[in-house]
Amino acid sequence: MTLTIQSIEENQIVTLVLQGDVDTKTAPELLEVLTNLKLKEISHLKIELTAVNFMSSAGLRALIFAKQKMGHESIVSVVNANEEIKDVIIKTGLSTAVSFINN
């Protein structure tokens, strides 16, 4: 399955709208998009997951990568993550770096 990523920038807030599955094959694409952002200058990174069914550890690691590159006060959120993705984030302790938003 392919992954499409649409990036919306507004002030210091960046929203990445993902569509498809983030697995070991597609996670590098997400990582590449994140690498190309000026992460240090972003105050809030939103990862919109409404159209994502599955996110592998590689995908979740990409979010941690982003968080580590961003400023201390900055926020990484996943928006509309399904229960399974949320569950994995909580059970593995990654929720300390990533917050949840449900629209």
Added chain:
Amino acid sequence: MKTVERIDQRSTEIINGYKVRPGKPLPFGASLIQNGINFSIYSSAGTSCTLVLFEKSQDLPLVEIPIPENYKIGDVYSLIVFDINSEEIEYGYRIDGPNNPTAGHRFNKAEILMDPYARLISGRDEWGKKPNWERPYPYRAGVPFDDFDWQEDRPLEIDPADLIIYELHVRGFTKSESSGVTHPGTYAGLVEKIPYLKQLGVNAVELMPIFEFDEFENSRIHPNTNEQLYNYWGYSTLGFFAPKAAFASTGKFGMQVDEFKQLVKSLHAAGIEVILDVVFNHTAEGNENGPTLSFKGLDNKTYYMLTPEGYYFNFSGTGNTLNCNNPVVRSLVLDCLRYWAAEYHIDGFRFDLASILGRDPWGAPLSNPPLLETLAFDPILSSCKLIAEAWDAGGLYQVGTFPAFGRWGEWNGKYRDCARKFLKGDQGQTGEMAQRVQGSPDLYKQSGRSPATSVNFITCHDGFTLSDLVSFNEKHNEANGEGNNDGNNDNLSWNCGAEGWSDNPNILKLRQKQMMNAMALLLTSRGIPMIVMGDEVGRSQHGNNNAYCLDSSISWLDWRLFDSNQILHDFTKALIHFRLKHPALRVNSFENKHTYSIDLPGCSFHGTNPWNPNWDENSKQLAWMMTSEPETINKEADVVYVAANMAHYASWYELPEAPKSYQWMLNFNTGDSNCQHLIYGCKLEQKGLLVGERSITIITASKINL
């Protein structure tokens, strides 16, 4: 500021299409570096080494990279492979060399071998999911990230004397549907039950093996019932550095490292330490008929104790014996424990069949085993609890004599045996019981050790549960499919009048009382008490004293017992909190200092008459009084008096005189079937009290409010 680009992060040559350069021999294993992975593996007798890389979930290798001879320093092959994605890669090795078992060598380059330092192992990612038996290289090494966010967490370093250990099996604790957790049988499931452990009052969990093992090892079908039997307990390690994937709800995503760390962090946040039950005495490779998975093919002669003919010594009772006092193996054990202490914030280790760790490469016990000394004085492990199961299957029994180097604690098997005999009213036990409740000075005082050396227990995972201890005279291990021949025959148990299930109210009442007596004895003894999962609610294994292969309701904790045995639960919980409140029970010295503020000795023994214990063969009445000075100037001195009557008749115990301006308060009485625990205590006006048959009372002294 400009930084110079590091040239050691560039390849020097290309082998089979992959950019590589000579690696760093240390650390062993696979380590993430910028742009690549450093691989390092030891083999002293191997003649060549090939790194085998797999794409995740592919049966056949992605590439095989022979490690050039000039990449070898000493006996260590190391190389860096660039531009590979650690998350998509699994790896193993082929080692060539002599195949001459008589000389101790079993090299076979047809086998792909797992790295002994593998920190992530895939292949058994979901518990009980039937593996593809034909798959080459079934257990695969992977490379985890070390980026878990621990925030403020660190090991708790609770004073050993204050510990109350709860031994549990990660899967068995929440696998039952009755647990009500979202992810039954996993680390995450255990996290959901932390509030339960916290309210119970225990401050350490001892996890039965969580190093990766194969539940299908020696798996078989029960000959009569057709039930699938597993290696449920897990005392058979595949990899010493990897948490069991199938205990993680996220194991199928390869995220067991994070989930286990989250468990440790959550337990710490609740004030509960994590002790791991570690199995260094043997591996999952069995004897000469067992599979070659890792050590056997890497350097058989180094890793295993071998007979002069090249067969495997079997001091573990499971086929092979790890050669722990070989310096290379010693380093592996040390590296492993350091890794768990530093990377996982583990608070302590309990060593299965630890006496093996003190044998030389030919099996003889050493007087100063270098491995035990190394662990005792290691700077990274200096705050870790080190607890030995101080015996092995080769007949070495070292309770009281385990080489401790001032650091090692012991599972006190003598406490278990004596307490069991005393509880069922055996003759001639009061003398030894007096030693046991003090923390076993007869075993530990002379060598300068303290009461907290002794991990006191009456039951553990191995043997009867507490409920079965008072319900069965004989083991009933038929469910294990070995014709009831496995498991210990000498259980020192008493069924209270009927073997197994009974509806006789008198028998049931007596059993409950005996369980309470056991808890009362355990939790008023000096040393570290250990309770096994479910004993606080009377968990039964239907008389099975060796449920190692049963992944079923026999082994799992049935949480409905919390309703049916609430009285026992509440009693145990109250006792645990009582222990935490009373420092006199946790004094960690054999000096028996006088408590001058109340003019009483720190520990004294009594019989039915105060200051006059009866050590006769027929005596079944023993009382002990433990005291300690006030912890702060405004506090009271602490006095706990315990009267145990294990005779089948009630006895009048005359009490010692209460300290001046103090009065005796009754707190627990297992003989009162209506009220075993008096929440606010009950003032004792008379000078003595009647202790019912097979009963224990616990009394404290409180200052009289003037």
